[in-house]
Amino acid sequence: MTAVCPPGPEAALAAGIPAAKVAVAAATYWVDKPFDYRIPPELAGRVVPGVRVFVPFGRGNRRTEGIVLAVTEVGADGVDRLKPVESVPDPEPILDAEQLRLAMWMRERFFCTVYDAVKAMLPSGLWFGHSGARRVRDKTVETACLAVPAEEAAAAAEAKRARAPQQAALLHLLCALGEAASAELLQMSGAGRSSLKALVTAGLVRLERRAVFRRPAAVPEKQTALPTLNAGQQVAFDGLCALLDGGAEAALLYGVTGSGKTTVYLHLIAELLRRGKGTILLVPEIALTPQMIAVFSACFGEEVAVLHSSLAAGERTDEWKRIRAGLARVVIGTRSAVFAPVSQLGAIVIDEEQEDTYKSENTPRYHARDVAKFRCVRNGALLLLGSATPGVPSYYAAQTGRYHLFTLPGRYNEQAMPAVRIVDMKRELRAGNGGSISAPLREALAENITRGEQSILFLNRRGAYRLVTCVACGYTYSCPNCSVSLSWHSSGRRLMCHYCGHVHALDATCPACGGALSFTGAGTETVVQELTELFPDTPILRMDADAVSAAGGHDVLFEQFRREKIPIMVGTQMVTKGLNFSNVTLVGVLSADQSLYAADYRASERTFSLLTQVIGRGGRGDRPGRAVIQTFTPENDVIRRAAAQDYPAFYAAELEMRRLQQTPPFADLFAVTASGEDEARVLVCIRAAREMLIRLAGNRPDVRILGPAPLPVVRVMGRYRYRITVSCRADGEMRGILSGVVIACSTEKEFRGVSVFADADPSD
Secondary structure: OOOOOOOOHOOOOOOEEEEEEEEEOOOHHHHHHEEEEOOHHHHHOOOOOOOOOEEEEEEOOEEEEEEEEEEEEOHHHHHHOOOOOOOOOOOOOOHHHHHHHHHHHHHHOOOOOOOHHHHOOEEEEEEEEOOOOOOOOOOOEEEEEEEOOOHHHHHHHHHOOOOOOHHHHHHHHHHHOOOEEEEHHHHHHOOOHHEEEEEHHHOOOOEEEEOOOOOOOOOOOOOOOOOOOOOOHHHHHHHHHHHHHHOEEEEEEEEOOOOHHHHHHHHHHHHHOOOOOOEEEEEEOOHHHHHHHHHHHHHHHHHHHEOOOOOHHHHHHHHHHHOOOOOOOOOEEEEHHHHOOOOEEEEEEEEEOHHHEEEOOOOOOOEEEHHHHHHHHHHHEEEEEEEOOOOOEEEHHHHOOOOEEEEEEOOOOOOOEEEEEEHHHHHHHHHHOOOOOOOHHHHHHHHHHHHHEEEEEEEEOOOOOEEEEEEOOEOOOOOOOOEEEEEEOOEEEEHHHHHHOOOEEOOOOOHHHHHHEEEEOOOOOHHHHHHHHOOOOOOOOEEOOOHHHHHOOOOHHHHHHHHHHOOOOEEOOOOOOOOOOOOEEEEEEEEOOOOOOOOOHHHHHHHHHHHHHHHHHOOOOOOOOEEEEEEEEOHHHHHHHHOOOOOHHHHHHHHHHHHHOOOOOOOOOEEEEEEOOHHHHHHHHHHHHHHHHHHHHHOOOEEEEEEEEEEEEEEEEOEEEEEEEEEEEOHHHHHHHHHHHHHHHHOOOOOOOOOOEEEEEOOO
């Protein structure tokens, strides 16, 4: 007998038999609801809202975990229909009433199950009972992560439950965690190494070497006083303090790169601590957390806790417990830190608020900004968004009065912004220079080396070359699993797919015809090689995912760059934001066009932000900075406005384009995506989804249904991906329609093997 919803109010009385409403882990999206379970007398008083429980579920009464959402009573005539709660692992609730409400809200907003939302809030080590000792030495660990979407992994786990239970356990764990150190994963699941290897061979799991960042073993007491506010910062700080007394508020702190937004954050947090309030500070990337930790720990000592995905499970659990116990009232972390159990929450600060990394690409597909809004409203707290290049919807909200706007127009040290030179790479080619470094950039680098100043070069392409082809027959090395070419990595002497990790050896000649091979699309490895030939006696540091993994972490390489004053650092997107090196006076952008012409309505916004941010890395000390932007389209308005650091002009032009396109902030976007190994079946499914949407929502004047269309990379890990995009006004009716379409497509036998999900404001 399956668990059922409670009977109507007329049956819930007199006898007063206690029952628990439970969000069950095993429930799929299309059957998800609070299931009712009888509370046995021996568990009375222990089964309360917010505790975890184990319960029987489904026709086979499979033991599964869940979280208690509420406790109610049922009449004696209904109690026999309910299954009992089996056990309670928690001595006290791990989620409070606000967090339970948040989980219910996330289900409706992000098309996930309640339990999906709950698992996103909790550190993995808390659920699986892992409490390993905190380690302090730098190291890399072998990390296991899903090589397929979580929905597909869950389906594979169910298929393997009977014949390969250890493999099923590993998949269930990874569905919950997203990724985990292999050793911890095997320990938590009780599975053997052979089971993990079998999942890798099957293409369900991928193993990678990952840097593990750890919270400092001992954070000293306050070491430094708060930095002094200049006049502009003082005005912003005073305005923000005034908002702290008015209940839930939202504000945007817009300041040019180097204007000292972090200093405003420090003073705001100090004021909140003085009032007995806590703060969550979100940063977009793990690479930025070590620098932030150092700055904030120097001011707030043991009050600072750190939460991000690269912490070991035990360390993350310990930090979560410190926060929950009130021992740490300042939380610094990446996207998932928005769920930190901070008591007396006074503010959530989202730095570089425009970054896509705040949007989760796996279930639950939440945006940290939306979750932060919910929490701030519930706690009467301040939501502060900070950026030198705010997202267009955020700046529009500030311009129209939905957010308060505070501006820092100049740099903290009163230095001028870097002088920018735009180099036309077509002229370089005509002059016979086919390399990655233009003549003006080469001269500027030579000058910097002579003066003992440092330079940062940005190219968002790792590896040596993006494409390897045959000059005779046109053969291209392509990934067998994904519709992309393989990139050549000279450091490991291998061809690699950057989507699924497939590796292939490079032949001496074309495997199809024996012709000569051609290498195009230079990456960071090739740029370092070119620079070594230009400046043979000059140390050069490479900063990309491969180099970080080998070195043991971002902070190791950044500290080496700072301490040893290495003249040149070549890096991918991780060098573009949040870094503050006083001796860097030159920035070079090697391929400004790379992200400009992507098939995405935000391509211009992303390019402008990227260029503005990386230019701002220069001239942050006492000496003036300069930048060189290399492009094949020097007349492009986005590039020119980024070079001039003219956000208002860019915003005005981009806003009009958004108005014509009916994209955010003038409409909301949803996506319905179908994926599967059988392309024909995926297409039939996504077309059926479109017909349902037209039938259910086509009469709404605000609705535009676009597609179906393939994603930019249509095949990834052997699965074809097609999508419908819906431009509309986001409301309960529209979310209900989209939910119904997902459920209908997911339960139709004709579409078996096809995964379907909905996403609000997709990032790709």
